[in-house]
Amino acid sequence: MFRNQYDTDVTTWSPAGRLFQVEYAMEAVKQGSAAIGLRSKTHIVLGCVNKANSELSSHQKKIFKVDDHIGVAIAGLTADGRVLSRYMRNECINYSFTYESPLPVGRLVVQLADKAQVCTQRSWKRPYGVGLLVAGLDESGAHLYYNCPSGNYFEYQAFAIGSRSQAAKTYLERRFESFTDASRDDLVKDALMAIRETLQGETLKSSVCTIAVVGVGEPFHILDQATVQQMIDAFEIVGEQEGPAAAGQEASAEPEPEQGGAAAGEGVAPMDI
Amino acid sequence: MNFTASKQPENCLLGPESDSQRTLYPYVTGTSVVALKYKDGILMAADMGGSYGSTLRYKNVERMKPIGKHSLLGASGEISDFQEILRYLDDLILYDNMWDDGNSLGPKEVHNYLTRVMYNRRNKFNPLWNSLVLGGVKKGEKYLGTVSMIGVNFEDNHVATGFGNHLARPILRQDWHENLSFEDGVKLLEKCMRVLLYRDRSAINKLQIAKITEEGVTISQPYSLKTYWEFSAFANPAQGAVGTW
Numbered sequence: 426m427f428r429n430q431y432d433t434d435v436t437t438w439s440p441a442g443r444l445f446q447v448e449y450a451m452e453a454v455k456q457g458s459a460a461i462g463l464r465s466k467t468h469i470v471l472g473c474v475n476k477a478n479s480e481l482s483s484h485q486k487k488i489f490k491v492d493d494h495i496g497v498a499i500a501g502l503t504a505d506g507r508v509l510s511r512y513m514r515n516e517c518i519n520y521s522f523t524y525e526s527p528l529p530v531g532r533l534v535v536q537l538a539d540k541a542q543v544c545t546q547r548s549w550k551r552p553y554g555v556g557l558l559v560a561g562l563d564e565s566g567a568h569l570y571y572n573c574p575s576g577n578y579f580e581y582q583a584f585a586i587g588s589r590s591q592a593a594k595t596y597l598e599r600r601f602e603s604f605t606d607a608s609r610d611d612l613v614k615d616a617l618m619a620i621r622e623t624l625q626g627e628t629l630k631s632s633v634c635t636i637a638v639v640g641v642g643e644p645f646h647i648l649d650q651a652t653v654q655q656m657i658d659a660f661e662i663v664g665e666q667e668g669p670a671a672a673g674q675e676a677s678a679e680p681e682p683e684q685g686g687a688a689a690g691e692g693v694a695p696m697d698i
Numbered sequence: 699m700n701f702t703a704s705k706q707p708e709n710c711l712l713g714p715e716s717d718s719q720r721t722l723y724p725y726v727t728g729t730s731v732v733a734l735k736y737k738d739g740i741l742m743a744a745d746m747g748g749s750y751g752s753t754l755r756y757k758n759v760e761r762m763k764p765i766g767k768h769s770l771l772g773a774s775g776e777i778s779d780f781q782e783i784l785r786y787l788d789d790l791i792l793y794d795n796m797w798d799d800g801n802s803l804g805p806k807e808v809h810n811y812l813t814r815v816m817y818n819r820r821n822k823f824n825p826l827w828n829s830l831v832l833g834g835v836k837k838g839e840k841y842l843g844t845v846s847m848i849g850v851n852f853e854d855n856h857v858a859t860g861f862g863n864h865l866a867r868p869i870l871r872q873d874w875h876e877n878l879s880f881e882d883g884v885k886l887l888e889k890c891m892r893v894l895l896y897r898d899r900s901a902i903n904k905l906q907i908a909k910i911t912e913e914g915v916t917i918s919q920p921y922s923l924k925t926y927w928e929f930s931a932f933a934n935p936a937q938g939a940v941g942t943w
Contacts, residue, residue: 523814524807531799565800 426452436548446552447545450574453554457500459590459623460487462558463583463597463616464569468609468640469560471498472616474587474623475633488637488647492517494527495561496637496645500587501574502554509553513537530561534570534578542576556586560639567640585619592622609640613648614660629657724776724827726750728761729900730862731772731831732890734874735840735855736883739911740833742772743887745895746920747902754902762908764915766791769805769834770908771812774859775847776827783826786815805834805841809851817849829859835912858890861898866890880909892923 431437432445439445460473475484488498489510495517499506516536520528537557544550552574559570571586572578583601585593596619604612616636621629631653639645726748733742748756761780762772765787773780790811794803803811809832819825825847833842843853856870869890878886884907895901903925908917936942 523811524803525810526804526807529799529801531801532797535797563799563801 434548435545435551444545447575450552450554451556454501454556454574454586455588455590457503457555457587458487459585459587459593459620460498460500460556460558461583461585461590461593461597461616461619461623462498462560462569462571462581463601463604463612463619464560464567464581465604465607465609465612467567468612468638468643469567469569470609470612470616471496471558471560471637472620473498473500473635474620475635488635489514490637490645490647491533491559491561492521492527493644494563494639495530495533495559496639497560498558498637500556500558500590505553506555506557509537509540509555509557512540513559527562529563530559530568530570531563533561534559534572537572538576538578541572541574544574545576558584558586560637560645562639562641583619585623587623589623589625592625593619596622609638609643610656613638613656617653617657617660629661630654631657720824721776721779721827724779726756726777727827727900728759728774728777728780729898730858730860730866730894731761731774731829732858732862732866732870732887732894733772733831733833733842733856734870734878734883734886735833735842736878736880738880739835739840739909740770740842741880741883741887742770742831742833742908742910743891743905744772744774744908745891745902745905747900747904748777749900752899754900757902757904758920760906760917762906762917764910764917765808765832765834766794766803767914768802768836768910769808769832770910770915771808772831772833772859772908773828775829779826779828783812783815783828783830787812802836804836804839805832805843806836808832808834809841809843809845809853813845813849813851816845816847816851820848831857831859834910838912861894861901862890865893865897869893888923892925895923895925 431439435444435446458474458476462469462471471488473487477484485503487503488496490496491510491513497510497513513533516533517528541553544552554574557572559572561568569581569584570578571581571584582604583597585597600615613636617629620634631650635647636653637645637647728748729745731742731744733740742762744761746757746759747754748759759777762770763784765771812830812832816826827847829847830845841853842855842857843851844857844859845851856874858866873886887907891905895903903922904920906918906920908915
């Protein structure tokens with residue numbers, strides 16, 4: 426995309442019918458570090474790559490709990506993401522207070538999209554520079570949505586956003602048919618695999634990624650580093666999936682057996698470069 | 699600084715005219731509503747009377763109405779405030795339907811919404827002068843709750859408003875049990891309504907019974923209860939009660 430005379434204001438159309446400022450905002454999402462999401466009938470897993478500025482600093486928070494039944498992973502301008510998370514938390518808590526019932530995620534996503542759309546039609550505003558993967562439950566089950574700066578939203582079985590997300594998307598495309606009926610732990614493993622794809626050769630360690638889970642009977646929570654490392658070790662050593670990982674359903678540390686089960690088997694995607 | 703007295707706009711809440719904006723007394727009122735959970739859902743009963751003070755002025759007032767797909771609302775107290783509440787709920791259900799997604803407001807949500815409305819009005823010293831009973835079934839779960847004009851709310855297996863609390867609840871406490879059949883539930887409600895008819899001066903002998911189940915709401919045609927006035931206690935009320943008249 427090159428600069429042109431129609432890209433100064435978000436309220437200026439180009440002759441080809443494009444709003445360049447909105448498209449530039451979508452570029453900002455592509456520059457952020459990767460975030461992925463995938464879902465089964467009952468659970469959704471969100472994951473993201475943590476990039477710290479330097480060895481000395483901590484990494485930015487990119488996954489936010491919005492309510493017990495909704496969480497969000499962001500990519501792009503994390504400040505915008507933080508502000509939108511606060512809006513989402515507010516909406517959820519107000520709904521809960523009035524109706525004593527959780528806000529259906531489908532409705533929250535529409536409210537979020539309408540909020541983003543406003544910024545594409547006011548000359549004194551700019552679009553939010555953040556893409557959100559919203560994971561949540563409502564009456565009809567588990568859902569994963571992607572909200573863009575343009576004000577559009579889409580529902581997905583699995584998706585990835587941010588830099589090098591194409592690698593993760595390719596992996597997810599290969600595997601998504603198995604997600605609907607996958608167990609919670611298999612879903613987490615698939616999430617870790619997808620994150621590994623975006624790392625392009627870098628070792629997958631729990632210090633470079635964050636995983637969060639929400640499901641029926643399981644409130645949204647971020648898995649702690651130790652648990653994530655155990656899961657990484659478990660599948661990395663063997664390279665495959667193993668049966669008994671069905672141990673802990675909670676975030677509490679699973680006594681991950683080092684069953685070096687030479688369980689061959691389960692088509693692990695070859696790493697994309 | 700400007701010392702001239704500023705004229706307040708006519709609809710302002712300060713000054714001597716402000717009290718005309720607030721509800722101070724009820725005018726046309728309905729009496730008790732009684733409701734209970736039974737095997738398939740909720741049964742609710744209310745008579746069709748609207749009293750104007752001590753006059754039984756209106757005899758065709760429907761005090762129970764369906765709300766959305768899953769709920770039934772019964773009200774005692776000021777009839778015009780009940781109609782106002784129905785308007786609020788109409789809007790609420792309309793917007794809920796407009797989402798056109800798989801989600802809908804169930805009885806629990808409606809009950810809590812009403813609690814918020816009643817409590818907020820009470821805090822502004824401008825109450826909706828009603829006691830409400832909200833019952834419903836959603837996804838097999840039965841729900842029965844009540845909200846008063848000051849915002850007191852709770853759920854129970856059987857609830858009543860007004861005189862029903864004093865005359866019907868004790869009967870229900872004794873005779874209600876889990877999984878009542880429809881016939882037994884109706885018999886139990888009629889027993890309560892009969893006592894109320896004998897003893898509540900604002901009750902009239904024209905009642906409706908409403909049922910809500912997973913399938914939906916049915917409100918019966920108005921009918922009357924058989925009464926017997928020849929009990930010796932009625933014939934000779936002063937006997938055994940010293941000082942009464």
